[in-house]
Every structure is written in structure tokens, then in C-alpha cells.
Amino acid sequence: MSNDQLSTTFAALADPPRRAILARLSQGQASVTELAKPFDLSLPGVSKHLKVLQRAGLITQGRSAQWRPCRLEVGRLKEASEWVAEYQRFWDESFQRLDEVLQDLIKEEKKKNDGKGRKKKNDGKGSQDNAQD
């Protein structure tokens, strides 16, 4: 995969209507008219977005003369996913560190509560003694 292909993929994804079109196509193929409807886009407007997605290899369009359905092509998304996955260890590590901090806090809290519990028990014993008096 060339660097430029990845740039083309990311550039194509850098637009909310184009990502919405991909999300729609993930449900199944659709014609240009079907794609234009929910997004309140004009036909030329949606065609422009489809051209960008097609050039990026993120979709293909059927060649049938009457109904030219668009289809999602996931190969490029997989490449983008693989690039981002290289950084996953950072948030996994951050999560691990956060988890360690939380575990320490829980332990500390437990220690405090155990201390209070013992104090309360002693207090309880004291008042019982008083009640018996």
C-alpha cells in the first residue's frame, strides 16, 4: 500500500456526508437517488461525494445502464484500520495505567473503610455497654 493511497483514503473520510454514505452502504447497496434522499443532498451533490469515494476505492458503482448501485469496498478501510492499530498499544497502556491507579484507590478506600469499621464496632460496643449500665 503506498503512502498516497492511505492519504487518499483519509482525505475521503474527512467529510461527514461521505462517512454517512459509507455507513448507509454498509447496510447494503443503494442507487444514487436512494443515497441522496436521507442526506438531503442534491443529485449532483451526492454524485460529487461518490466520485471522491470511488477514486479512493472506498466504493464501486455498478455498470448496469438503468440502476447503477453503489457498493461499499472495505479493503481501503482495512488498510486505514491497520495503520491506526499501530497506535492502539498507547491507549491500551493508558487504560492499564488508569486501571492500576483505580486498583490502588480501591485498596486505599477499603483500608480506610476497614479502619472505620473497626472504630464503629468499638463505638458500638461502647454504647451497648452504656445501655447496659
Place this chain on the structure above:
Amino acid sequence: MSNDQLSTTFAALADPPRRAILARLSQGQASVTELAKPFDLSLPGVSKHLKVLQRAGLITQGRSAQWRPCRLEVGRLKEASEWVAEYQRFWDESFQRLDEVLQDLIKEEKKKNDGKGRKKKNDGKGSQDNAQD
């Protein structure tokens, strides 16, 4: 996460030198001069890229007057990764289908070989009988 933030992230990633800067920062923080060196970029050139990455929240830059190290910030990459992950089932499904086709081919090949093996065994028995004659 707003749609526009995701667009800003993808737009910032749509450039090989900017992705290379992120890869360098994944090894540890670096000054602007250190970042410019391996990429054969001028200081103003690298500064321009750093501004784009900073505006996208992909990096931060220290405020110390002398050495202002840049650091990778993975939160935005995690969001981008989560968006792409929505499509993962498609290549997982493709892989599953490919696996099924392969399993079928293996079974078919095994059946063929078993057939050949039986034929060979019979042929062997035949020649032994001939030798005994």
C-alpha cells in the same frame, strides 16, 4: 465526539509527512529541530505540519521557552480507530467466507487423495499377486 472533530482528525492524517511525524513521536517526545531532521523538511515546513496536528489534537507542544518538545496525543487516534472498527465485521466476514472455501477445498482434496490411495493399494496388491504367479 462531533463529526467535525473526526473530519479534522482524518484530514490531518491525510498527509505522509504528518503521519511520519506521528510515527516518530510514538517513539518519544521530540523538538521541532529533531522532527525536521529525518524528514528533510525545513523548520517552517515542519512547523506548518505541527500546527495542523496540534489543531487536530493529535499532538501537544510543551510551553518551556527553550525546548518545546512535541508529544503524541492518542485520544483522537482512538476515536478514529473506533470509527473504522465499525466496518471490521466486513473484512472479518470476508475472511470467514475465505476460510470456509479453503476448508471445502481441503476436504475435496483429501477425498481425492483417499480415492487415489485406495486405487494405489489395489494396484500394489495386484502386482504382488502377479509376482507370486
